[in-house]
Amino acid sequence: MLEIQNLHVKLAEEDKVILHGLDLKIGAGEVHAIMGPNGSGKSTLSYVLSGRDGYEVTAGSAKLQGAELLDMEPEERAAAGLFLAFQYPVEIPGVGNMTFLRTALNAQKKARGEDEVSAGEFLKLVRAKAKTLKIDAEMLKRPVNVGFSGGEKKRNEILQMAMLEPRMCILDETDSGLDVDAMKLVADGVNALRSAGRSFLVITHYQRLLDHIKPDVVHIMSAGRIIKTGGPELALDVENNGYADLVAEAE
Amino acid sequence: MALALAKTEALNARIARHSLQKGGWLGAARAGALARLGAMGMPVKRDEYWRYTDPSSLTVANAPIAALFDAGDEPPAYGAIDRLKITFVDGVFDPAASDDLTLSGVTIERLALAGKADIHWARDLFGLLEERGQTPVERPLATMSTAFATDGVLIRATGKVTKPISLIYEHKSETSDAILHHCIKVEQGADVTILENGPAAARLTMVMEVEVAEGGSFHHIRTQGRDHERRAATHIFARLASDALFKSFTVTANGRLTRNDVVVELIGHDAAAHIAGACVGDGDFHHDDTIFITHAGERCESRQVFKKVLKNGAVGVFQGKILVRQGAQKTDGYQISQALLLDDDSQFLAKPELEIYADDVKCSHGSTSGAIDDGALFYLRSRGVPLKEAQSLMVLAFLAEAIEEIHDEAIAEDVRERLRNWLVRHEK
Numbered sequence: 001m002l003e004i005q006n007l008h009v010k011l012a013e014e015d016k017v018i019l020h021g022l023d024l025k026i027g028a029g030e031v032h033a034i035m036g037p038n039g040s041g042k043s044t045l046s047y048v049l050s051g052r053d054g055y056e057v058t059a060g061s062a063k064l065q066g067a068e069l070l071d072m073e074p075e076e077r078a079a080a081g082l083f084l085a086f087q088y089p090v091e092i093p094g095v096g097n098m099t100f101l102r103t104a105l106n107a108q109k110k111a112r113g114e115d116e117v118s119a120g121e122f123l124k125l126v127r128a129k130a131k132t133l134k135i136d137a138e139m140l141k142r143p144v145n146v147g148f149s150g151g152e153k154k155r156n157e158i159l160q161m162a163m164l165e166p167r168m169c170i171l172d173e174t175d176s177g178l179d180v181d182a183m184k185l186v187a188d189g190v191n192a193l194r195s196a197g198r199s200f201l202v203i204t205h206y207q208r209l210l211d212h213i214k215p216d217v218v219h220i221m222s223a224g225r226i227i228k229t230g231g232p233e234l235a236l237d238v239e240n241n242g243y244a245d246l247v248a249e250a251e
Numbered sequence: 252m253a254l255a256l257a258k259t260e261a262l263n264a265r266i267a268r269h270s271l272q273k274g275g276w277l278g279a280a281r282a283g284a285l286a287r288l289g290a291m292g293m294p295v296k297r298d299e300y301w302r303y304t305d306p307s308s309l310t311v312a313n314a315p316i317a318a319l320f321d322a323g324d325e326p327p328a329y330g331a332i333d334r335l336k337i338t339f340v341d342g343v344f345d346p347a348a349s350d351d352l353t354l355s356g357v358t359i360e361r362l363a364l365a366g367k368a369d370i371h372w373a374r375d376l377f378g379l380l381e382e383r384g385q386t387p388v389e390r391p392l393a394t395m396s397t398a399f400a401t402d403g404v405l406i407r408a409t410g411k412v413t414k415p416i417s418l419i420y421e422h423k424s425e426t427s428d429a430i431l432h433h434c435i436k437v438e439q440g441a442d443v444t445i446l447e448n449g450p451a452a453a454r455l456t457m458v459m460e461v462e463v464a465e466g467g468s469f470h471h472i473r474t475q476g477r478d479h480e481r482r483a484a485t486h487i488f489a490r491l492a493s494d495a496l497f498k499s500f501t502v503t504a505n506g507r508l509t510r511n512d513v514v515v516e517l518i519g520h521d522a523a524a525h526i527a528g529a530c531v532g533d534g535d536f537h538h539d540d541t542i543f544i545t546h547a548g549e550r551c552e553s554r555q556v557f558k559k560v561l562k563n564g565a566v567g568v569f570q571g572k573i574l575v576r577q578g579a580q581k582t583d584g585y586q587i588s589q590a591l592l593l594d595d596d597s598q599f600l601a602k603p604e605l606e607i608y609a610d611d612v613k614c615s616h617g618s619t620s621g622a623i624d625d626g627a628l629f630y631l632r633s634r635g636v637p638l639k640e641a642q643s644l645m646v647l648a649f650l651a652e653a654i655e656e657i658h659d660e661a662i663a664e665d666v667r668e669r670l671r672n673w674l675v676r677h678e679k
Contacts, residue, residue, distance in 0.1 A: 050633050053625070078635035090630040094648025100631070103644065108635035143648075144630075160634060 001199040002026040002168050007060035009041075009048050009224075018044045020224040021060070026168070026217075029196040033210055034203045035235060036221035037243045042203045043087060045221075046172040050084040051077050064168055078104075079111035081167035085157040085174050092144040097156070100144045101126060101163055108164060129162045133189050151182035158189035169193070170201045175209040187212030207239035222247045258292025262391070264312040265293055269399040269430070276374040277366030284378050284397035291391040300388045303568040303600045304510055304539040309392060309484045314428035314454035317480035317507070325672050327419075328448035328474040329665055334417035335359075337404060341422060341452045342429025344402055348419070356410030357443060362403035362432060373405045373434045380460040380488035384514040388543070393486040393512070396458040400432030407436045408443035408467070415444040415470075420451030422478055427452035433459045437467035437495075444659070445469070450476025450506070455483040463495035465519065471499040472662050474669065475506060479535070482508040493519030493548065500657050502666050503530035503538055504673045510539040517544070517551040517579075527556040527656035531646075531670060532565030532597075533677045539568035540588075546579040546612075555586040558653045560646055561597035562677070572604040575612050584614035591649045592620055643674045 002024070009019040018041045026032050036042050048055050049062055051074035062069045069077050092100065106116040117125070130140060133155050145153050154174055161169055171190070175183050190200065190213050202213055210218070210232065218234040219226045222243065227250035228234065238246070266288075271281055293310040294301050308315050337359070338348035344361060352359040365371055378397040384390060406416060418433075429452035437443055441464070451457070463469050475483065483506065489497050503509055515524045530538045544553045559567035569588035590599030601618040623645045631641035647670060654670075657663040 052629055052633075073638070074629060074632035075635050075637045075641075078633055084633055086630070086633075090624075090626050092624075092627045092630065092645075092648060094651040095644055099644075100634070103640070104631070104634035104636050107637060107640060111635065111637075164634065 001028045001030070002062070002064055002201070004062045005060055007048070007062060008058045009044060010056050010058055012054050012056045018224050019048070022225055024219065024226060026199045026201060028199060030217065031194065031200040031202065031213065031215045032217045032219060033215040033235060034201065034219045034221050035205065035238055037247070040221045041224040042221055043172055046084055046170045046203060049170060050074060050082060075107065076111070078164070079108045083161050083164060083166035083169045085161060085169065085171045087172040087176060089145050089153040089157055091146045093146050095144050097140050097142055097144050098126065101160065104160070105163055126163060130159055132192065133159050133162070134185060135159055150177035151179070154178060154182065154186050155189070158186055162189065162193060167197060168199050168201070170203070172203045173205065174202070175204055175206065183209060184212060207235040210235045220246055222250060254295070254297065255292065258295060259289070261293035261295070261310050262288065265310055266395065266399060267312060271398060272366070275367040276369060276371050277362070277377065280374070280378045281398050284394050287382065287385070288391060288394045288398055291389050291394065294391055300541065300570070303570070304508070304537060308482055308508055309454065309456070309510070314426055314452070315482065316425045317422070317453035317478060317482065319422065319425060320450070320476070320478035322477045325669065328669065329417060329446050329662065331665065332415060332446070332661060334415040334446060336417050336419055338419040338421065339402065339429070339431065339451065341424045341427035342401055342431055342455070354412060354414065354416070356412040356441065357406060357408045357416070359416065360405045362400065362405055365405050372407055372436065376434045376436055376460055376462050377432070380462065380490055381458055381486070383490070383516065384486070384488045390486060390512060392456050392484045393458050393488070396430050396432045396456050396486070400430045400458070403432040403434070405434045406443065406445070407438065408441040409438045410441055412441070412443040415446045417446040417448070420447065420449035420455070420476070422450040422452055422476065422481060425453055428454045429456070431455070431457045435459065435461045435469065437461070437463045437469050439464045440466045442468040443470070445471045446662070447471070448474040448476070450478040450481040451483065453481060455481070455485070457483070457485045459487045461487065461489040461497065463489065463491045463497055465492045466494045467492070468496040469498065470658055472657055472666070473499070473501040474666065475501060475503040475509060477505045479505045479507065481506050484510045486512040487514070489515045489524070491515065491517050491519060491522040491524060493521055495519060495522045497524040498656065498658060499526050500653070501528040502669065503528070504669065505532065505536060506538070507535055508537050510541065512541045514543045515545070515553070517546050517548050517553065520548040521550045522548060523552040525554040525656050527554070527653040529558050529650045529653040529666070529670065530567065531560045531673050531677070532562070532567065534563040534565060536561070536565040537568070538566070540571070542571040544573050544584070546573065546575045546582040546584065549579060550581040551579065552583040553585070554656070555588070556653045556656055557588040558650045559590045559599060560593065560649065561590055561599065562593035564596040566597070567599045569601045569603070569618070571616070572606065573614055573616070575607040575609050575614065577608040579609045580611045582609060582612040582614065584612070586616040587652070588618045589649070590620040591646060592622055639678055643671065646674055647671065
């Protein structure tokens with residue numbers, strides 16, 4: 001599904017290198033988790049993959065089902081099936097959540113040469129999906145993320161994911177700022193979307209999210225590289241012993 | 252002394268081609284206005300109130316040539332709204348393009364005809380609100396309209412008017428210099444909606460005087476024409492009795508020079524005045540909103556919401572003042588003026604002012620200028636919305652607070668559609 005090879009990334013404005021030759025391969029239907037200490041480049045990886053400004057790729061490639069993501073505009077990556085659930089979802093005053101969702105869905109469909117969804121169909125779809133995520137009608141009417149609590153923002157990310165049905169979902173610290181109940185709700189939303197044709201990359205600091213979203217593979221990232229890869233037990237190991245030993249071992 | 256002389260000479264040149272109509276109640280009002288105008292002269296850039304907008308093209312003897320513009324690529328404004336149409340072409344009434352001026356709950360007359368009578372209800376309104384609006388700052392172009400307007404409408408609403416009255420202004424001569432003056436009286440408990448649209452002339456000078464009696468409602472939505480080269484100086488003078496409602500919204504797309512003055516006095520208690528504007532300008536575009544709201548009654552509410560989208564060197568001006576008189580307790584005044592600058596060449600000049608002589612009031616004002624939020628833009632794109640569409644969405648979102656001031660959703664949607672079309676045409 002996603003194949004990243006030897007990815008080198010620096011900040012566009014300064015000579016600070018963040019990713020030093022990162023390799024990562026995620027198969028169809030797999031859930032991978034990336035853990036790592038602060039500043040290891042986890043969020044940078046998610047931004048570079050989704051096409052945010054401010055980063056310069058100096059070497060390497062990132063392919064989604066064989067197509068080079070790094071050559072695409074952010075909207076083209078989305079239409080190709082990439083989705084990033086933001087660590088800090090952005091508030092957009094003046095743009096209604098429904099308008100936003102429908103505009104995004106139809107823009108992707110248009111880019112893929114598919115028929116657009118009618119207003120009626122869309123409404124039915126969004127109501128059903130919102131209900132399972134406990135997003136009420138009021139939240140759908142409000143401007144995107146404006147006045148949403150931390151939990152509501154993250155649920156709104158998962159709603160977008162459910163509506164847009166991407167192939168490759170990246171969750172950037174989706175657990176940050178969530179209480180246990182909210183995390184459970186978000187995890188249930190993600191688990192409901194797991195399928196043979198859809199892959200996930202879950203970026204997190206803590207093992208606890210992985211109790212709810214069970215990964216197939218866990219990677220440890222440090223200083224812009226994957227330093228260790230293992231099964232779910234690797235996450236437990238980190239939870240008990242921290243990153244220090246692993247980082248020392250890698251160096 | 253030299254300045255006063257220059258103002259007088261400019262006035263003499265400006266009005267040389269216009270003749271003062273005599274006779275009837277209107278003749279007396281015009282003569283009075285001319286005397287006041289003589290003492291003021293024409294405005295010049297050195298006047299404090301014209302600091303950010305050069306009035307010279309509005310005061311020069313002949314209207315600068317304005318090329319005609321074909322706006323046929325989109326349907327005319329309010330096309331889907333059932334309304335009574337009154338059309339002026341270059342300031343001249345066009346009966347063929349106008350409806351019969353009869354409508355339940357209201358009387359509508361043309362100034363040019365009704366002015367000849369000896370007695371008329373408009374005698375107690377015409378030029379009077381304009382004259383009140385001359386303090387503390389002179390607005391000579393408005394007085395010129397009182398003296399020299401060739402036509403206009405006199406509207407007296409006595410009940411709930413069943414459909415909007417739509418004033419349509421067409422521009423068909425490159426050198427037309429139109430002066431119009433309207434009076435609107437909303438009687439106790441009456442309710443009327445006035446729509447205006449079109450460029451009107453190469454140069455337009457216009458006044459609308461609005462008196463809203465107790466419990467009356469006045470709604471006004473204006474779409475200023477798309478002609479790139481037109482110039483306009485418009486004034487609205489309004490006076491509100493207790494429990495009266497006044498709402499005015501203006502959308503402006505294009506126009507070399509637009510100066511929209513709105514002067515509102517809240518005389519009675521518990522009255523509300525909302526004045527809003529959305530303008531979009533690309534290139535040779537100068538748009539000035541100058542607002543003056545006086546709170547004299549208690550517990551009145553006023554809102555000013557002005558949003559400007561500017562690119563390629565376009566200039567936006569906002570001068571907004573709230574004056575709270577002694578005794579106007581529990582006043583609730585709100586003022587926001589914001590510009591979205593789509594490049595580094597555009598400019599927004601804002602002068603918000605509050606002057607408060609009562610001690611139990613709530614007044615707030617804010618003014619900002621900025622670019623489109625990159626974070627929000629990326630968020631939209633990351634969900635698959637193409638760049639241009641995302642930008643349009645952000646611009647409309649920026650304008651939304653102003654458009655929300657339109658009371659009628661069908662009219663609001665008409666305005667939104669026009670703004671969307673403008674954004675598509677001005678993507679570069």
